[in-house]
Amino acid sequence: MSAPHRATRVVICCGSGGVGKTTASAALALKWSLQGMKVAVLTIDPARRLADSLSIGEIGNSAVSVPIERLDPSCSGRLDAMMLDAKATFDELVRRFAPTDRAASRILGNRYYQFASTRLGGSHEYMAMERLYELWHSGEYDVVVLDTPPTRHALDFLRAPDRMASLMDEGVLRWLVMPASRSGWRALELGSEAVSSVLKKVMGEGTVAEIAEFFEVFRDLWDGFRARSLEVQALLRQQDTVFLLISSPAPSAREDAIYFLERLAELQLPFGGFVVNRTVAEPLPLPELPTRPGELALSDAQWQACLDSIVSATGQRRALSLDHERSIGALRAAGPAGAPCWRVPEQERDLHDLQGLAGIGSDLPELSQLRPS
Amino acid sequence: MPLLDHRIVVVTGKGGVGKTTVCAALGMLAVRRGLRAVITETSGAQAIPGLFGKQSLGYQPLELIPGLDTLSITPLEAIEDYVVQQIKVRRLYELVFRNRVMSPFVDAVPGLHDAVQLGKVWDCAVQARDAAGKPRWDLVIVDAPATGHGLTMLDSPRSMMELTRSGPMYRGNEKVEAVLGDPAQTRIVLVCLPEEMPVAETLDLNERLGERRRQLSLCVLNEMHPTPPAEPATWRSARPALAQAGNSGLQPALALVDAWQERHLQQRELHQRLAQGLQLPIASLPFLYRRDLAPGDLSRLASAMGESEGLR
Numbered sequence: 001m002s003a004p005h006r007a008t009r010v011v012i013c014c015g016s017g018g019v020g021k022t023t024a025s026a027a028l029a030l031k032w033s034l035q036g037m038k039v040a041v042l043t044i045d046p047a048r049r050l051a052d053s054l055s056i057g058e059i060g061n062s063a064v065s066v067p068i069e070r071l072d073p074s075c076s077g078r079l080d081a082m083m084l085d086a087k088a089t090f091d092e093l094v095r096r097f098a099p100t101d102r103a104a105s106r107i108l109g110n111r112y113y114q115f116a117s118t119r120l121g122g123s124h125e126y127m128a129m130e131r132l133y134e135l136w137h138s139g140e141y142d143v144v145v146l147d148t149p150p151t152r153h154a155l156d157f158l159r160a161p162d163r164m165a166s167l168m169d170e171g172v173l174r175w176l177v178m179p180a181s182r183s184g185w186r187a188l189e190l191g192s193e194a195v196s197s198v199l200k201k202v203m204g205e206g207t208v209a210e211i212a213e214f215f216e217v218f219r220d221l222w223d224g225f226r227a228r229s230l231e232v233q234a235l236l237r238q239q240d241t242v243f244l245l246i247s248s249p250a251p252s253a254r255e256d257a258i259y260f261l262e263r264l265a266e267l268q269l270p271f272g273g274f275v276v277n278r279t280v281a282e283p284l285p286l287p288e289l290p291t292r293p294g295e296l297a298l299s300d301a302q303w304q305a306c307l308d309s310i311v312s313a314t315g316q317r318r319a320l321s322l323d324h325e326r327s328i329g330a331l332r333a334a335g336p337a338g339a340p341c342w343r344v345p346e347q348e349r350d351l352h353d354l355q356g357l358a359g360i361g362s363d364l365p366e367l368s369q370l371r372p373s
Numbered sequence: 374m375p376l377l378d379h380r381i382v383v384v385t386g387k388g389g390v391g392k393t394t395v396c397a398a399l400g401m402l403a404v405r406r407g408l409r410a411v412i413t414e415t416s417g418a419q420a421i422p423g424l425f426g427k428q429s430l431g432y433q434p435l436e437l438i439p440g441l442d443t444l445s446i447t448p449l450e451a452i453e454d455y456v457v458q459q460i461k462v463r464r465l466y467e468l469v470f471r472n473r474v475m476s477p478f479v480d481a482v483p484g485l486h487d488a489v490q491l492g493k494v495w496d497c498a499v500q501a502r503d504a505a506g507k508p509r510w511d512l513v514i515v516d517a518p519a520t521g522h523g524l525t526m527l528d529s530p531r532s533m534m535e536l537t538r539s540g541p542m543y544r545g546n547e548k549v550e551a552v553l554g555d556p557a558q559t560r561i562v563l564v565c566l567p568e569e570m571p572v573a574e575t576l577d578l579n580e581r582l583g584e585r586r587r588q589l590s591l592c593v594l595n596e597m598h599p600t601p602p603a604e605p606a607t608w609r610s611a612r613p614a615l616a617q618a619g620n621s622g623l624q625p626a627l628a629l630v631d632a633w634q635e636r637h638l639q640q641r642e643l644h645q646r647l648a649q650g651l652q653l654p655i656a657s658l659p660f661l662y663r664r665d666l667a668p669g670d671l672s673r674l675a676s677a678m679g680e681s682e683g684l685r
Binding site (some may be wrong): 018112115205248250251252253287289290291298308316319349352 | 387388389390393455456459484532535536538540541542543571599601602603608610615617618620623626627629630633636663664665
């Protein structure tokens, strides 16, 4: 892997939907940029939330500079935000790896390609890796933060480079585009005609022919894609890369985080710790309730309603904080011993401006604290 | 027609809003109304059985309570089902499809994953039979993926039709689309939380649904905090006296009630914004102050759901 001329850290935020992953990614990136670093944050979340939280309106494949000087006019850092445009990234890649312009246009014009590049399950994930690689390789940033899609997708995203490589290596593509004698299907003791006729029966002859044509053209690009795929895999495992698991006290988020943890271990990807969003603070003891002042213009029933509110509110807080403690305990027990855990307290208002995002910065890790455990 | 009288109910919404809980509560409600229902989870999710204290059987139907079953659809098992139906020979499937070569290929066909999963939903709703040869389920509740992917999945039969243009896969998806795209047979339920961002995204999803909006029946507003016992005006007038009268331990508790009051007003405002923006009945489910549901909680949520317009 050719290294960039600046040591760029890569922080990948994973977790299930609705846990505040996009917000956490943006807040981390903002925090570090306010400390003077050059930071890029990339989201592949199809819902356009990052733009909202960074208050920069629409963002796209090209970097948009976030106006952090509004928070700190003397800040020497920089924050660029971008949202993945999977199709544009895919097109770009095809142009780069195609041996001739003609080959590139043949692929870009193929109907199957047009479907695959926008709707292929995992194409977003794969292209996110590609963009991440480009950002890392550009050497322009001290740190690149990647916000990933919700869990089940994110697993695809981790598999994306492997899957692309196996798609290119495995027999099926060869079988589709190469003569039977070279395909290796003989090992199955099944003529490739039999396979072909089954596929045609299931998918329809026209579809199979079109897909075959696509792979025929695409074959010229394989080497480029494969090499890149291997580089991306190396990037995910390099010592400057770390995966953060973003979670919340909700059981579904916790279960997903635990599941994710297992996958990271299995894939030997570096885990850097948990960020648990929306936690509540310590339980409050039920306070001594005051006696009713004589001169108050409220009925006894109204006064009692106020006292009831106090009793209920502290009860609710107690129930929630117990629930959250239990949940965080279960999460940490599933992680490697001593893995750090940062808690971001529940905010009274949704965070959708820079000020608000900067406000949770103190609850989030310093970049130097993020080391694989 | 009441929601539960349809063949299929698809439940979707932003991640983490409680789609699975809503599916379980809807399933319970269906059983109370004398229906036989099945909740299908997608992409291998298996969160439903745990809510009933059971272990998932994966792709095999599992009885949760009498009258309510669940199963977890995975793309590969759904494809196997589909292909075996097409070629009629399981042995051939195993030879051709179940090997390391086939799986990346299946991954590479755009929309196939989603389309075959909906194919299985269709199969449960239209083809599945019980021992007596009668339709096995009256209602299929689909715990669909979150917003973005959920939409892609709903569109997948059409995408596949566009890709294949003719042939067996075209016809298969046409059959699926005829049921899943038909407002008389399939309804969509949106789930949302009473918070700014989820409400904004639900309204956005509503726009993106396009002509599928015809299939919308209901929006469930989950985790609604209860109304504080004291009216806002009462609380405001008592607040200074409370702050003065109490000991210092009282101050954080007063702040909690302040936040509760404020949240309540905000919830009311969001409820209104949602009802106006969607032009749909809104079913409110109470927040139970615990995330791991206790026995009996689901039943409570089912009752709350049953009170809602469109479900009574």
